[in-house]
Amino acid sequence: MRLKNEVAIITGAASGIGQAVAVQFAEEGAKVVLVDLNSCEKTIGLLNGAEYLECLGDIRDPEFVKATVNRTAEKYGEVHILVNNAGTCSRLDLEDMTLEMWDRDLDTNLKATFLFTQAVVYPHMKEAGYGRIVNISSVSGINGGVTSGGNEKNGRSGPAYAASKGGVIALTRWVAKELGQYGITCNSVAPGATLTAITAGVQYDTSNQVIDRMGDANDIANAVLYFSTKEAGYTTSQVLKVDGGVSIG
Structure with missing residues (x-):
């Protein structure tokens, strides 16, 4: 059990990638803190009796973030792992992009990542001299946005999403x-087209990928698991593209 007795905070844990991460972590012996705006009932049902803490609220709210980390520390004593996964993706193009949608994506994807990182490091991970932080970015933050099949309007992930994920990287x-000196690593997993709620209703052309299919949540969770283990202690600042090879050329 690669994460036995370790405490992991996972945002966006109610479904999709966050749910897959929580389930894998629980199977590896972790105590999982499930953070989401929506109920994590379905995820809890998949944990097979593993220990968990559910924290429901808005990850863009600094007070909620602090309260979540404090609840975790009070219950378990330490915070070993943080997975910043929760996200939103607007598909409006530059002409149609609204300030509301811009702020939503930047606040959810980037601001919340900053808030949780700050809250778990100071003082918890820093004092412990250990920590694993994994941020879910996207190949959109590298190449400016994955284009969906047919190039239909509003299929491509929008500029706010690309900018926020580039910021995460x-x-x-x-x-x-900054934190390597304290025994804390920070890495990112950058999914390509992946079957989650964010991509529901969008048809991606995967014929230009080396692996001709869309990814699933477990494909991403497998990469997150590696970055979260003790064995990954000499790996930091990396961005692992899990994208079926679409970024090759």
Whole structure:
């Protein structure tokens, strides 16, 4: 059990990638803190009796973030792992992008990542001299947005999503450089087209990928698991693209 007795906070744990991460972590012996705006009942039903703490609220709210981390520390004593997974994806193009949608994606994808990272590191991970932080970014933050099949309007992930995920990558690298001295690693997993609620109703053309299919939540969770283990202690500031090879060329 690679995460035996470790405590992991996972945002966006009610479904999709966050749910898959929570289930895998529980199977590996972790105590999982399930963070979401919506009920995590379905995820809890998949944990097979593993220990968990459910924290429901808005991850963009600094007070909720602090309260979640404090509840975790009070119950379990330490926080070993943070997975910043929760996200939103607007598909409006530049012409139609609204300030409301821009703020939503930036606040959910980037601001919340900053808030949770700050809250778990100071003082918890820093005092413990150990921590694993994994941020879910996207190949959209690298290449400017995955284009869906047929190039239909509003199929491509929008500029707010791409900008927020690019920001997550930059933040990952900054944090890695800052916190390595304390035994804390920070890495990012960048999914390509993956079957989740965010991609529901969007048809992606995967024929230009080396692996001609969309990814699933477990494909991403497998990469998150590696970055979260003790064995990954010499790996930091990395962005692992889990995208079926679409980024090759």
